[in-house]
Amino acid sequence: MPLxxxxxxxxxxxxxxxxxxxxxxxxxxxxxxxxxxxxxxxxEAMSGRIRLDQRIDVEDEFKNVLHSVNxxxxxxxxxx
Numbered sequence: 490m491p492l493x494x495x496x497x498x499x500x501x502x503x504x505x506x507x508x509x510x511x512x513x514x515x516x517x518x519x520x521x522x523x524x525x526x527x528x529x530x531x532x533e534a535m536s537g538r539i540r541l542d543q544r545i546d547v548e549d550e551f552k553n554v555l556h557s558v559n560x561x562x563x564x565x566x567x568x569x
Contacts, residue, residue, distance in 0.1 A: 493518060493555070494548045495525055499540065509550070518547050518556045526563040 490511040497504040512521055522545050533539045541561040546554050 491515070492550050493521075494550075495522065496546045496548065497529070497543060498546055499543045515555060519558070522547050522556055522558040523563055526558050526560050530560060530564055 490513060492509040493512055494506040494509040496506050510521075512518060526543075526545050529543070530539055530541075539560075541559075541564075544557055544559045547556040548554050
């Protein structure tokens with residue numbers, strides 16, 4: 490199975506995914522990236538602060554960016 494790397498970025502820093510993860514193929518990337526973004530957002534919500542200026546870039550083993558998901562697009566904010 491192909492190996493993909495889910496790197497976390499904001500406007501200044503990058504947190505590289507050194508291990509990557511195996512997915513069945515490129516068609517599974519968007520859903521996996523969205524789930525990862527939502528998991529991070531949920532974890533951040535537990536601390537009381539959510540950063541929507543982040544994104545996940547998914548790269549293949551050749552460092553080609555195949556997909557990106559911006560956190561601001563990963564959730565819907567509903568105001569009262």
